Amino acid sequence: MGGDHGPSVVVPGVARAAQALPGVRFLLHGDEAKLGAELAKAPAAKAVSEIRHTDKCIAMEEKPAQAMRRGKGSSLWNAVESLRAGEAHACVSAGNTGALMAISKLILRMGAGLERPAIVANWPNMKGVTTVLDVGANVESDAAQLVEFAIMGAAYHHAVHGSKRPTVGLLNVGSEDQKGHEEVREAHAILRETKLDFDYQGFVEGNDIALGTVDVVVTDGFTGNVALKTAEGLARFFSNEIKTTLTSSPLAMLGALIASSALGKMKQRLDPGRVNGAPLLGLNGIVVKSHGGADANGFFSAIRVATDLARSDFSAEIERNLQRLTAPSDKAEGDPVSAVSDGVPE
Amino acid sequence: MGGDHGPSVVVPGVARAAQALPGVRFLLHGDEAKLGAELAKAPAAKAVSEIRHTDKCIAMEEKPAQAMRRGKGSSLWNAVESLRAGEAHACVSAGNTGALMAISKLILRMGAGLERPAIVANWPNMKGVTTVLDVGANVESDAAQLVEFAIMGAAYHHAVHGSKRPTVGLLNVGSEDQKGHEEVREAHAILRETKLDFDYQGFVEGNDIALGTVDVVVTDGFTGNVALKTAEGLARFFSNEIKTTLTSSPLAMLGALIASSALGKMKQRLDPGRVNGAPLLGLNGIVVKSHGGADANGFFSAIRVATDLARSDFSAEIERNLQRLTAPSDKAEGDPVSAVSDGVPE
Numbered sequence: 001m002g003g004d005h006g007p008s009v010v011v012p013g014v015a016r017a018a019q020a021l022p023g024v025r026f027l028l029h030g031d032e033a034k035l036g037a038e039l040a041k042a043p044a045a046k047a048v049s050e051i052r053h054t055d056k057c058i059a060m061e062e063k064p065a066q067a068m069r070r071g072k073g074s075s076l077w078n079a080v081e082s083l084r085a086g087e088a089h090a091c092v093s094a095g096n097t098g099a100l101m102a103i104s105k106l107i108l109r110m111g112a113g114l115e116r117p118a119i120v121a122n123w124p125n126m127k128g129v130t131t132v133l134d135v136g137a138n139v140e141s142d143a144a145q146l147v148e149f150a151i152m153g154a155a156y157h158h159a160v161h162g163s164k165r166p167t168v169g170l171l172n173v174g175s176e177d178q179k180g181h182e183e184v185r186e187a188h189a190i191l192r193e194t195k196l197d198f199d200y201q202g203f204v205e206g207n208d209i210a211l212g213t214v215d216v217v218v219t220d221g222f223t224g225n226v227a228l229k230t231a232e233g234l235a236r237f238f239s240n241e242i243k244t245t246l247t248s249s250p251l252a253m254l255g256a257l258i259a260s261s262a263l264g265k266m267k268q269r270l271d272p273g274r275v276n277g278a279p280l281l282g283l284n285g286i287v288v289k290s291h292g293g294a295d296a297n298g299f300f301s302a303i304r305v306a307t308d309l310a311r312s313d314f315s316a317e318i319e320r321n322l323q324r325l326t327a328p329s330d331k332a333e334g335d336p337v338s339a340v341s342d343g344v345p346e
Numbered sequence: 347m348g349g350d351h352g353p354s355v356v357v358p359g360v361a362r363a364a365q366a367l368p369g370v371r372f373l374l375h376g377d378e379a380k381l382g383a384e385l386a387k388a389p390a391a392k393a394v395s396e397i398r399h400t401d402k403c404i405a406m407e408e409k410p411a412q413a414m415r416r417g418k419g420s421s422l423w424n425a426v427e428s429l430r431a432g433e434a435h436a437c438v439s440a441g442n443t444g445a446l447m448a449i450s451k452l453i454l455r456m457g458a459g460l461e462r463p464a465i466v467a468n469w470p471n472m473k474g475v476t477t478v479l480d481v482g483a484n485v486e487s488d489a490a491q492l493v494e495f496a497i498m499g500a501a502y503h504h505a506v507h508g509s510k511r512p513t514v515g516l517l518n519v520g521s522e523d524q525k526g527h528e529e530v531r532e533a534h535a536i537l538r539e540t541k542l543d544f545d546y547q548g549f550v551e552g553n554d555i556a557l558g559t560v561d562v563v564v565t566d567g568f569t570g571n572v573a574l575k576t577a578e579g580l581a582r583f584f585s586n587e588i589k590t591t592l593t594s595s596p597l598a599m600l601g602a603l604i605a606s607s608a609l610g611k612m613k614q615r616l617d618p619g620r621v622n623g624a625p626l627l628g629l630n631g632i633v634v635k636s637h638g639g640a641d642a643n644g645f646f647s648a649i650r651v652a653t654d655l656a657r658s659d660f661s662a663e664i665e666r667n668l669q670r671l672t673a674p675s676d677k678a679e680g681d682p683v684s685a686v687s688d689g690v691p692e
Contacts, residue, residue, distance in 0.1 A: 125583065126583055126586065136519055139519065139525075139526055139527045140527050171572060173482055173485065173567070173568055173571040173572065179485075180485055180568065181485045181486050181568060205571075205572070205575045206571070206572040206573065206574065206575025206576035206577070206578070206579060207575045207576065207578050207579030207582070208579065209576055209579055209580075210576070210579035210580045210582065210583040211579055211582075211583070219572070221519070222519055222526065222527060222569065223568065223569050223572050225519040225551075225552070226517060226519065226551070226552040226565070226569050226572070226573050227552065227572050227573055227576045228552065229551045229552025229553045230552035230553065230555055230556070230573045230576055230577055231552070231576055231577070231580050232552070232553050233552060233553030233554065233555055233556035233557055234555075234556045234577050234580050234581070235580065235584075236553070236556065236557075237471065237472055237556040237557070238581075238584050238616075240472065241612055241615065241616065242588070242612070244612075245605075245608045245609060245611070245612040246605060246608065248608045248611075249607075249608055251604055251605065251607065251608070252604075252605040252607070252608035252609075254601075254604050254605075255600075255601040255602060255603070255604035255605025255606075255608070255609075256601060256605055257601070258597055258598075258600050258601035258604060259591075259592060259597065259598040259600075259601025259602055259605070260601075261595075261597065261598070262591045262592065262594045262595055262597070262598035262601075263591060263598075265591070265594075266587055266588070266590075266591040269587065270584075270587065
């Protein structure tokens with residue numbers, strides 16, 4: 001029921017998934033009448049779906065704390081609950097992010113050995129997709145949590161983007177060991193010294209996200225959220241500039257018309273919907289957030305992310321790597337990165 | 347002598363300034379032979395310049411601590427020293443940023459009542475220019491320092507971009523009072539309660555930078571640096587995508603040719619050189635960093651920033667506002683924003 005469009009986007013998204021992802025079935029939680037009307041128009045979706053009726057809904061602007069107190073029996077709550085009950089293998093929602101996170105933490109709890117959840121963003125880059133986490137589940141993260149994010153992010157990239165041995169970088173303001181604040185320097189020391197199922201490549205900087213220098217960029221939720229939203233603002237600015245430019249004169253419009261096929265392909269390549277689907281990692285269950293404004297294609301992309309995760313050995317991979325982290329805080333103590341940073345990034 | 351190009355960019359930049367900024371004169375610190383050769387080709391620059399010879403130079407990759415120890419007598423050192431000695435009103439350098447910051451702090455010291463310097467970035471936005479600070483002088487900032495950045499940033503925007511009463515926002519992961527970590531919530535409380543020479547508009551998010559929601563965006567140096575570099579990476583990605591797209595087929599190339607005048611204007615509008623010149627604010631003197639890769643036009647832009655600051659009552663404005671902050675820590679104590687953030691940004 002969530003997102004800007006509700007069932008009118010969710011059901012066509014399911015229809016696309018029914019064709020592209022054989023064997024996947026759906027429990028659709030929400031208003032029976034509205035869901036039924038959409039399913040009637042989409043026989044492919046109807047064939048693989050079952051409606052679980054509720055007329056209760058969590059509003060997009062509701063506060064997480066309020067949603068936790070009053071959300072029981074809502075479509076969002078029931079979807080997460082069906083996961084806990086073992087009826088579903090993964091949950092996809094275009095609803096209220098804060099409520100989804102709070103209710104998922106409440107019902108599913110954290111995975112074994114994990115302290116904090118993280119929200120993942122997937123950015124198109126020059127080579128493929130960069131996975132960035134955390135982009136907003138937390139406002140602060142200590143070294144141990146950053147290391148967890150690295151482990152979860154690598155397992156995610158492996159499961160969803162198919163990289164055999166993902167490369168991972170820690171976001172910082174420079175590449176030398178003594179750069180940045182204590183948390184990143186300590187996490188750097190732990191990741192450098194532990195043998196894990198991915199290639200830790202050290203510190204990366206903001207520009208490395210779009211360059212695709214590494215598969216997974218690890219950061220705290222404050223920095224990640226600012227970086228993500230800065231990029232979203234800039235993308236909108238550029239796309240406005242291009243539109244303004246190519247309609248600024250009859251000659252420019254003619255040029256745009258002639259180059260329209262190439263420009264259309266570019267638009268498709270840069271389409272954020274192409275990589276829609278932000279998993280909330282670290283929970284005892286697979287929960288994927290679809291962007292509230294996503295279209296059917298974008299919602300389908302989120303379903304695919306959930307399916308790929310559910311069909312992978314993602315959780316086992318996280319557990320295996322967590323076990324390799326023996327007493328990370330002892331390790332960090334003996335580490336040489338205690339020099340005070342000069343604080344200047346260039 | 348600094349930057350990727352040295353005197354071959356600095357002197358033509360001075361020549362442009364000689365014509366556009368009547369009354370400005372220059373002390374050029376560096377190698378007499380190289381500077382003299384460039385000046386011989388640029389009579390407009392020669393007429394307003396005086397060479398101060400030194401054959402010592404700070405390398406672009408030198409560490410700040412090393413530059414401080416061994417930099418005495420170098421062109422960068424002498425330029426800052428001429429400011430302290432009262433021979434110059436402002437200093438512009440395309441050299442090593444870390445060295446420039448360290449040596450400036452050492453020679454000039456902090457301005458009265460100010461704790462920490464900040465590096466400013468100027469971003470083209472949908473309406474004009476957004477001033478963002480700090481983008482890398484510090485890795486962590488407490489509430490009092492964020493408030494100082496707001497005061498310095500507003501005075502800067504007033505002096506250089508001519509806004510009579512700048513609007514200022516504090517970068518956060520949401521707009522509600524209880525969002526973000528303690529430092530931003532405390533700074534928010536101080537800025538909201540103090541009457542200052544600018545309009546504090548509360549929290550802003552990453553996308554507001556490119557939207558131009560406020561004139562000045564205040565953040566800690568870690569977050570600001572990541573946001574700036576993320577944007578730089580994305581800008582490069584987009585410009586590559588456009589280039590690839592418009593050369594992808596004969597038809598696309600024809601379209602680009604026909605629209606070339608409009609595309610050229612767009613390139614000019616988005617040119618980072620147009621807003622080049624990052625002042626190091628908070629020092630006892632005006633120091634402006636030009637991007638190492640800037641061309642003559644970009645270097646001229648940095649000279650203009652320095653000139654505008656030197657000709658404004660920028661320092662007096664900062665002092666006036668600092669005096670209005672009476673015991674900021676007492677104020678924050680009585681503040682109601684103590685609710686624990688739920689940590690989820692949407």
